[in-house]
Amino acid sequence: MIPFGTGTGLEGGILPLRGGVTFNLMKMDQVVCVNADDFDGTVEPGVTRKTFNNYLRDLGLWFPVDPGADASLCGMAATSASGTNAVRYGTMRENILNLEVVLPDGRIMHTAGKGRRSRKTAAGYNLTNLFVGSEGTLGFITQATLRLYGVPEATVAAVCHFPSVRAAVEATVSILQACIPVARIEFLDEMQMKASIEYSKLQDLSELPTLFLEFNGSEKSLEEQAKAAGEIAVSHGGSEFKWAKEHSERNKLWAARHNALYAARSLAPNCKCIITDVAVPISRLPEIISATKDDIKKSELLATIVGHVGDGNFHACILADPNSTSDMDKMKELANRAAERALSMNGTCTGEHGVGIGKRHHLSKQLGDVTIDVLRSVKKMFDPKDLMNPGKVI
16 A cells, blocks of 8 residues: 655655555645644645645745645655755654554554644654654555744845855855854755756856855844855855845745756756765765765766755756666766765765665665664554555665
């Protein structure tokens, strides 16, 4: 039994490896309730992030977790998704208060207790977080109770170009170490900028390693945040900030970032694309991104790099001719090297895309034999007949 939402996952999590039945949950599309005074709301699995934010707009609320696709919120819970706002607001794991789950034997479980939605609890095992990232292998998520946030008083975005990849990433680390509360800080290398400028019509920007930043809060705090971040960027060789203050300008900028994958694919429409998803401690970012760039250059393949660098997560979008065995082998080798290097730096093989089938071969090295044994025991306890999305994660 395999749950299906919007089908936007990138690690093969919905592929029926052993046949079976796929359950399309998209018609379960109700916003069950919104408790505006308590900043929380409950949704069914067919509600996508954009639909939910449209619903919340008139209440002065929003849900900030924003993967590139307009994914279903329960699917985002199942894969522990993230996005550009994670540096300020956290990932799905930090923003879920309760889940309704249908277990393999048909029982319905509420991971924090039926109707419970307090911001904190010390009652029992944290079953909510057990199901976040479980990818349908332990049960079907049929409702999610989410933390909501007030729409900021003011928001402004900025673009800053750098002479090198290392300079841009080191500026990011310095901004974070200075405790400047950026809402978003995203990295695009020069090849990604080339693709995005053409695909998203960003003609006023340059084909250089670039940071997209966003600040929100009060008008006064924005001025202080932007000034401090700008000074740090310049000290690392960055350009003066190019501002996007109007709503339409900010939307265009962040739409370009969310469409980075489509822009990268447009560089070579007939090529196959693999996307890495590693994350490391923030201090190791300059080293791993520089090393990955070197690997790409040596491979002679076309690839772009984008990253949620505020939380140490980046993606290499690697393109290869599907009719060339040599190119396909090089592509797989680049992806594996990125994951292995991240693990050697105390990081993870997947920061937000999940394991599915694409990252299973890295999981044992990351977690260790004892942890893998415990995961298998948990899976067997919940699903002794291996009915739920078999062959995924472990």
